Amino acid sequence: MATTELIPRRAAAQVAAALADTRVVLISGARQAGKSTLVRVVAGDRLADRRDLDRAADRAAAIADPEGFVDSPELLVIDEIQRVPELLLAIKVSVDENPRPGRFLLTGSSQLFGMIAAPDALPGRMETVELWPLSQGEIDGTPDGFVDAIFSLGPELRHQSAVTRADYAARIVRGGLPEATTRDDARRRERFFDAYIQALLDRDIRQLSDIQRKGELRKMVRLLAARSATVLGANSLESALGLSRPTIARYLQALEEIFLVKRIPGWSRNLGTRATAAPKLVFVDSGLASNELDVDGHALLRPGAPFGPLLESFVLSELSRQRTWCQQAVEISHYRDHSKFEVDVVLENRAGQVVGIEVKAASTVGSDDFRGLRRLAERLGDDFVAGVVLYTGASTLPFGDRLRAMPVSALWQVAAP
Incomplete structure (x- = not known):
């Protein structure tokens, strides 16, 4: 609105x-x-x-x-x-x-x-x-208290939601840049996003780094949007862009320094397993990522649309916003071990307590969706506070010891205790 x-x-x-x-x-x-x-x-x-x-x-x-x-x-x-x-x-x-x-x-x-x-x-x-750009709670006037609530209440946290898949899609493509949130007309918002990216590359990048091949940098931005919320593989970027690994690393650093993208590091602890060190990449604003992929709220709901990756990127960016003001001092990372067990988001506080989060674009959840969270719970024991699958359904549902499915809107509608 x-x-x-x-x-x-x-x-x-x-x-x-x-x-x-x-x-x-x-x-x-x-x-x-x-x-x-x-x-x-x-x-x-x-x-x-x-x-x-x-x-x-x-x-x-x-x-x-x-x-x-x-x-x-x-x-x-x-x-x-x-x-x-x-x-x-x-x-x-x-x-x-x-x-x-x-x-x-x-x-x-x-x-x-x-x-x-x-x-x-x-x-x-x-x-x-x-x-960061506006959070959903700042836009809606709701509490934005999920991080503190889940560490305090663990699996006792409950949330019911009336937010629909279409509502989530609309939030993703709108993003949180204040100017974009004032534009209800989708075409006018697209023009804002296009001008925003161009200004960043023309002005801010030039101030920070000696990057001469701006056309390739522009191509890289679109490619990164298509790979939002995925683990960055340097080899795949090299082959897709035709650039050397040092050049790609320099471009990524510049894009991160102007707050266009953020790298989410891999998480590891002395768990007797080898965790990946490769980071995930998310756009700081989901509206910019959606615009780079030429999708609006309606298109995002069609079969084959990148709803899942953009929703995960949206969740990661909302959690990144929230960690800047919540009472819990938490680090955000992701988990993948040598057996390819994965968890989309790992929140760890200074006491070493961990909350694992999976993100699903579906409105139903099954036991297999908790595979990575169960693995993390086994490895961590008592340090594992809760495992949550955030999904687009309406109810909080139990899936075993300390495991819950919960609506995505809990991120901004839940109050801190």
Whole structure:
């Protein structure tokens, strides 16, 4: 549903808390994910100076006189800090001389520590808050509490859902970029996505890396969308793209640094089995991935459509959003062992407790869908909290000890205990 209202962001509380005790706070995330709006909300009535490095005049001043540019008695907000990474050294000098908290609030659309020519970037002086596109809970005004709930309640968690397969398909193709969520007209949303990708490749990639063959990079983006939520095989990418492995690795790094894609690492523990180290790849926004595959909500429901991979990518990106604000400190990975037992998502907290999640596009679930989760439960013993198959049906169903089928919408409709 389109809306022009300001949507409250869960990251706002994190940013405010960080400003209270940290000298420099960075809001990092994809372009047009809502960083500038979040800054305005958090800054509120504070006295603050603001600079935007997307503006040519501000950028020229920053390059000419970095120390003077960051000299401010009030909170200084600097948008798109990656445009002039040399400012980080001037900020470091400034906060060392005056270490009071809340000196600088930065935003960036590229991962600072991966940038070419970035200086030693404020270790011990800066906290980074990761801002993803809107979550489904932020859009709907629902709790987004699944991660905390499943670790707290385990298999006792229950959820009933009225969300249909068609509703899930519509959510996948819409994604969470604020501008896209305001466009009910599918064609207008497609034009936004097309322009968004082109701008990333034309501007942000050029700033980060010396990539000359943009046509091949564009082809790679489409190929990665077609392989979303699958384990990345370097050999298959080499043969499909006709590029060397080092070139592919450089392109992937650049796409990750501009927050277009995210790699989900393979999970392993000393379990007496060999787990794959190859990562899975997901798009940060499912709407962008769907657009790259030329599918809308109706097409996604047809036989042979990539509903399953896009739904898994959608779930992984929702969980990645949620881990940035939930009370449980969790890592997200996937599992595949030498016997080819697989689990789509592994959540592990700092106590070593694990929740395994499988994603199924079907509205019914069978015992075979729990094959990988049973294997993980056997290996982990008491550290295995629960195994959940997220599916497009309506009810929570038991499938054995600590194993449950649960509607996908539990991700954003369940409240944390």
